Amino acid sequence: MILVTGATGNVGRNVVEQLLAAGQEVRALTRDPGKAHVPAGAEVIRGDLSEPDTLSPALEGVTAAFLYAVPGSAPAFLKAAKDAGVRRVVLLSSLVVDDDAEVQPNAIAALHAVVEDAIEESGLEWTFVRPGAFATNAYQWLGQIKAGDVVRLPFSQAVTAPIHEADIAAVSVKALTSEGHVGARYKLTGPQPLTLSGQVRIIGEAAGRPLRLEEVPPEAARQVMIQQIPEHLVDTLLDLQARSVGREPLVTHTVEQVTGRPARTFAQWAADHADDFR
Numbered sequence: 001m002i003l004v005t006g007a008t009g010n011v012g013r014n015v016v017e018q019l020l021a022a023g024q025e026v027r028a029l030t031r032d033p034g035k036a037h038v039p040a041g042a043e044v045i046r047g048d049l050s051e052p053d054t055l056s057p058a059l060e061g062v063t064a065a066f067l068y069a070v071p072g073s074a075p076a077f078l079k080a081a082k083d084a085g086v087r088r089v090v091l092l093s094s095l096v097v098d099d100d101a102e103v104q105p106n107a108i109a110a111l112h113a114v115v116e117d118a119i120e121e122s123g124l125e126w127t128f129v130r131p132g133a134f135a136t137n138a139y140q141w142l143g144q145i146k147a148g149d150v151v152r153l154p155f156s157q158a159v160t161a162p163i164h165e166a167d168i169a170a171v172s173v174k175a176l177t178s179e180g181h182v183g184a185r186y187k188l189t190g191p192q193p194l195t196l197s198g199q200v201r202i203i204g205e206a207a208g209r210p211l212r213l214e215e216v217p218p219e220a221a222r223q224v225m226i227q228q229i230p231e232h233l234v235d236t237l238l239d240l241q242a243r244s245v246g247r248e249p250l251v252t253h254t255v256e257q258v259t260g261r262p263a264r265t266f267a268q269w270a271a272d273h274a275d276d277f278r
């Protein structure tokens, strides 16, 4: 049995689907089974990574677990996992974790590094899946796209190599179900650099609508973002965007090396989700 935490999330839902397709038994953890949309075929269980008492039932009979880095939750989860006889943990981490730094460079890196460190010390088999910017971050613009043809953002030329959630899941499934991935820190990106402006245009093409990006001052964007994301993380995100302008982002081939299939393009992602933006 494989436990998938974050089973209702962008990545976790794909992990569940791909594990089921590979013939694995899957238990999907969610804080609210009543509201959860989990792929049929998975056993759904209520659990909260911040409530240790809920973890033992979720981990019964589990051999491997896919873990989200929920702040503060790692020690209790890892203890419960070891007590239950779990052998392997695959962590959804982040590309911004810096292995060489004494002090992590920002709040997002620090949040994931704490969980990585706890897993390394646990004695369990582990793989760290470290994606860069998700293509799904474009969902943050959904409200603006539904309301009109203009997306207002602070850094039109901020550049990343956005990655499809199905590719993050595919690497994670390999690490959960096959040998040769223990101790790996997989840096994952999409196949090509793209500015935010380019992403908006590609979503418009997929949705059959002429979308364009209009720059707004960072402070205006910040005021909107802090309504959805903790303030210190918003500042990190805006700083990362500002610094990326004019730089070549890291592009890796790890998705293809691990899964045997090239990483999906952002155009593919936009086509897969076009209905959401119409």
Ligand SMILES: NC(=O)c1ccc[n+]([C@@H]2O[C@H](COP(=O)([O-])OP(=O)(O)OC[C@H]3O[C@@H](n4cnc5c(N)ncnc54)[C@H](OP(=O)(O)O)[C@@H]3O)[C@@H](O)[C@H]2O)c1
Pocket (backbone or CB within 6 Å): 005, 006, 007, 008, 009, 010, 011, 012, 029, 030, 031, 032, 036, 047, 048, 049, 050, 068, 069, 070, 092, 093, 094, 095, 130, 131, 132, 133, 134, 136, 137
């Ligand atoms: N966005 C990016 O560009 C990016 C880049 C690199 C890494 N990451 C990392 O990827 C993760 C986000 O992935 P995503 O987009 O797939 O997430 P998401 O769609 O926002 O979903 C979050 C998931 O976490 C679960 N969750 C939250 N708190 C929980 C708790 N206390 N106990 C149990 N489950 C909990 C939720 O489950 P329920 O609500 O059903 O309980 C939900 O399934 C974060 O760790 C982020 O730092 C993101």
